[in-house]
Amino acid sequence: MSSHVVEDAINKMKDSNIRITPQRYAILEYLVESKSHPTADEIYKHLEHRFPNMSVATVYNNLRLFTEIGFVIEMAYGDSSSRFDFTSTKHYHAICDKCGKVVDVFYPGLEDVESATEQLTGFKIRDHRLEMYGLCPDCQALEEK
Structure with a gap:
């Protein structure tokens, strides 16, 4: 189920002329597969071994992009760091x-x-x-x- 969701999102980005970098793909894939509503730091920690020269800023920038496109919602609760949720259906x-x-x-x-x-x-x-x-x-x- 999750792979076709990732592919749909990737195709929508391609249609909007957004470059699909390996990091971008990995962040999106992790968001789709993760049921934990991860923070940017958790995403970074999960992917840093695959992308040793990726920075936390890269993760944040991509999350901001995904939020603007509407794939991802940023859940800001109180003063703790935001959690991010891939959303294909209203919930x-x-x-x-x-x-x-x-x-x-x-x-x-x-x-x-x-x-x-x-x-x-x-x-x-x-x-x-x-x-x-x-x-x-x-x-x-x-x-x-």
């Missing part, structure tokens, strides 16, 4: 207060919230995001001990 996030784990939640039907908001406020809504905070099962188990 939401459940975030653990204790360990910071982020889990995707797919909840179709919430698209209506944009049109309802437009009707109630007169705003022209561009986007929305929903975050739920609580304790993940692992942290709940630790607390029970």
